[in-house]
Amino acid sequence: MTANPPAAGPRIELRDVVVRRDGRTVLTVPQLDLTQRRIGLVGANGSGKTTLLRLLNGLLAPTGGTVRVDGLDPVRDGRAVRRRVGFVFADPGEQIVLPVVGEDVAFGLKNRGIPAPERTAMVLDQLARLGAAHLVDRSAHSLSGGERQLVALAGVLVMNPATLVLDEPTGTLDLVNALRFTTLLAGLDLQVVAASHDLDLLTDFDRVLVLADGRLVADDEPATALATYRGLAARAAAGPAPRPPQRGERNGAAAR
Amino acid sequence: MSLLETSSPRPGPLRAVGAGRKLVALLAIGILVAAVPRPVVLAALTGIGLLALVLARPQRRDLVRLGAAWALAAAVTAGVQLVTADRAAALGSVLRLTALALPALAVMASTATEELLDTVLSAARPLRHLGVRPDSVALTAALTIRFVPELADTAARLRDAQRARGARPQLLALAVPLLVHALTTSEQVAQAVVARSFFDRGEPADGPSPDTDPALCARA
Amino acid sequence: MSETVRARAIAEVALMAGVIIVLGLVPPLYVLGLPVPITAQTLGVMLAGAVLGARRGGLAALVVLVLCAASLPVMVGGSGGVGVLLGPTGGYALGFVPGAVVTGLAARRALRLPPRTRGVGLVGACLLGGVLVVYALGIPWTAAVTGLPLRTAALGALVFVPGDLLKAVLAGMAALLVHRQVHVEQMRELVLDDEARPRA
Structure with a gap:
């Protein structure tokens, strides 16, 4: 496994990025460089947060423009980029793909060809670091919401990525677990890019981006950016209700 | 369960x-x-x-x-x-x-x-020549085992919701939401499988993936 | 990215297999005063074909059989094991696969019908695959295993037919509703509003 690169993290660049879906433009990013250690993303549902995140590990290809992670194209050089970028999905349950915790955390390692004894050691080590070593033999189904989040995170961290991308990491958690998770995240020595509604999570970040209607409307240190976001949200709350999701949109496509 | x-x-x-x-x-x-x-x-x-x-x-x-x-x-x-x-x-x-x-x-x-499962799955190995990867077969079986309890929970919740509305459990009102849920879950699981490097197997060096085709890229 | 396409295939098959299994766990219902309760598992098989199509639907059914052979409790009522597959009702179980495949092939054609007749077409697809094919395999199998003459086995199966006809109707309707709500790529031949939807 490659060692952790220096703390600044890989250079993630977006240039002239446009994402269109079903004839609508859902995201426009003329220029964005992500180099800071803790970068947050806020915005209403449907503002393009998840779309932006999924450009970063090649799950989504831009309709136009370029995305580069350390100079690599996440679509063309998917393997190399996925080595650098780990992705934690909004619903951890859907990210845990194997029935037993230990084997699920080892899933990525197995895919990389790491032999079994080494895998076991790495899995136990990673779970222990998250305070979840006792979960190793549990069935995925039996886990609580907070435990699922930890296991999903373990499965990604055990791969030693340089950047961790998280989509609403505390979305399924109660307050206690959300606070625990925030502390956990703060202690990780890698670049973090997190989309979140959880304003507590983002207050200690280096930089927060605000998205609205697929466009970046603010890019600031947390306090300012969050104030902007609150202003936008207040105005939106006072206005008419948003349009209902289109028929035929699957969960992944529809606004959450 | x-x-x-x-x-x-x-x-x-x-x-x-x-x-x-x-x-x-x-x-x-x-x-x-x-x-x-x-x-x-x-x-x-x-x-x-x-x-x-x-x-x-x-x-x-x-x-x-x-x-x-x-x-x-x-x-x-x-x-x-x-x-x-x-x-x-x-x-x-x-x-x-x-x-x-x-x-x-x-x-x-x-x-x-587990032994039975391994044996039956290994019977799929010859299908390799038809383009069916044994690893994919094993993953499919494992995913099924993983999500059956979750789907069972969803089904139970749907039945409870029906009862709470005072309706007797209807099969149609159970099957449709269950299927929709299964399909949307499968979309997310598919993303997770890709993100967790399942298709990066067998490639020791970092380099361009031979089977990417931007035209087929994920839309959702 | 063909990786996402392949992953989607794996995930759809697995989740649909899960649906077939879970529907087998739903307690049997007595319907229309029939003496025999109807179970929902073959409903799952029909739906697998009608919703995912012949290939993925058939694979989903196959996964269920594979897990059954591995002694997992995936068949109706939580039974499993090679004994179920080799036993008197084994033919019905093995019929899941061709049943789903035929349902899928017919369903794909049915979805090309004008909106008003699509539902009927889907029901027809489910009847073809979920009833006709399954019984065509199940009845001779029962006869072969138990030593009952073919005709007796066929008459015995008759008692389940009304329930299965009802299931086919339900499956057809359910499949139509599902296709209206979710985009299933391989079945997509202008299902939704018959408007061409531009690709992203």
């Missing part, structure tokens, strides 16, 4: 025999029962089955459960035979069912689920 909570096989002489061999033997017995159902053959197979069962030392729980299934089938079949044919036919039918049930129980009792 975890699918994998099955009893471990008891130690015994049959334990050591490979799962593949046992399954093939079972298949052979099945073919024999269907093709050559003469009383001599059936009696011999029943004897073998009994011996196998004794060697397998099944747990009482399994014995009871499978015994009940066998008894039901035997009773129904014998009953039908007695009505439509004669006693000899009824006896023949019961013997056939027994000749099948005994070795089947012996195999199940003496073979670990």
Whole structure:
């Protein structure tokens, strides 16, 4: 496994990025460089947060423009980029793909060809670091919401990525677990890019981006950016209700 | 409700025999029962089955459960035979069912689920030449096992919601949301499988992936 | 990215297999005063074909059979094991696969019908695959295993037919509703509003 690169993290660049879906433009990013250690993303549902995140590990290809992670194209050089970028999905349950915790955390390692004894050691080590070593033999189904989040995170961290991308990491958690998770995240020595509604999570970040209607409307240190976001949200709350999701949109496509 | 909570096989002489061999033997017995159902053959197979069962030392729980299934089938079949044919036919039918049930129980009792699963999945290996990767087969089976309890929970919640509305549980009102849920879940699971490097197997060096085609890229 | 396409295939098959299994766990219902309760598992098989198409639907059914062979409790009522597959009702179980495949092939054609007749077409697809094919395999299998003459086995199966006809109707309707709500790529031949939807 490659060692952790220096703390600044890989250079993630977006240039002239446009994402269109079903004839609508859902995201426009003329220029964005992500180099800071803790970068947050806020915005209403449907503002393009998840779309932006999924450009970063090649799950989504831009309709136009370029995305580069350390100079690599996440679509063309998917393997190399996925080595650098780990992705934690909004619903951890859907990210845990194997029935037993230990084997699920080892899933990525197995895919990389790491032999079994080494895998076991790495899995136990990673779970222990998250305070979840006792979960190793549990069935995925039996886990609580907070435990699922930890296991999903373990499965990604055990791969030693340089950047961790998280989509609403505390979305399924109660307050206690959300606070625990925030502390956990703060202690990780890698670049973090997190989309979140959880304003507590983002207050200690280096930089927060605000998205609205697929466009970046603010890019600031947390306090300012969050104030902007609150202003936008207040105005939106006072206005008419948003349009209902289109028929035929699957969960992944529809606004959450 | 975890699918994998099955009893471990008891130690015994049959334990050591490979799962593949046992399954093939079972298949052979099945073919024999269907093709050559003469009383001599059936009696011999029943004897073998009994011996196998004794060697397998099944747990009482399994014995009871499978015994009940066998008894039901035997009773129904014998009953039908007695009505439509004669006693000899009824006896023949019961013997056939027994000749099948005994070795089947012996195999199940003496073979670990994981071993059976591995064996059956490895039977898919030849499909490699048709472009079906054995790893994909194994992952599909594992995903199914993983999500059955979740889907069961969803189904239960849907039923409860129906009852809470005062409606009697309707199959249609259960099936449609369950399916929609299964499909949307499958979309997210697919993303997770890709993100967790499942398709990066077998590539030691970092470099361009040979099978990316921007035109086919994920839309959702 | 063909990786996502392949992953989607794996995930769809697995989740649909899960649906077939879970529907087998739903307690049997007595319907229309029939003496025999109807179970929902073959409903799952029909839906697998009608919703995912012949290939993925058939694979989903195959996964269920594979897990059954591995002694997992995936068949109706939580039974499993090779004994189920080799036993008197084994043919019905093995019929899941061709049943789903035929349902899928017919369903794909049915979805090309004008909106008003699509539902009927889907029901027809489910009847073809979920009833006709399954019984065509199940009845001879029962006869072969139990020694009952073919005709007796067929008459015995008759008692389940009304329930299965009802299931086919339900499956057809359910499949139509599902296709209206979710985009299933391989079945997509202008299902939704018959407007061409531009690709992203």
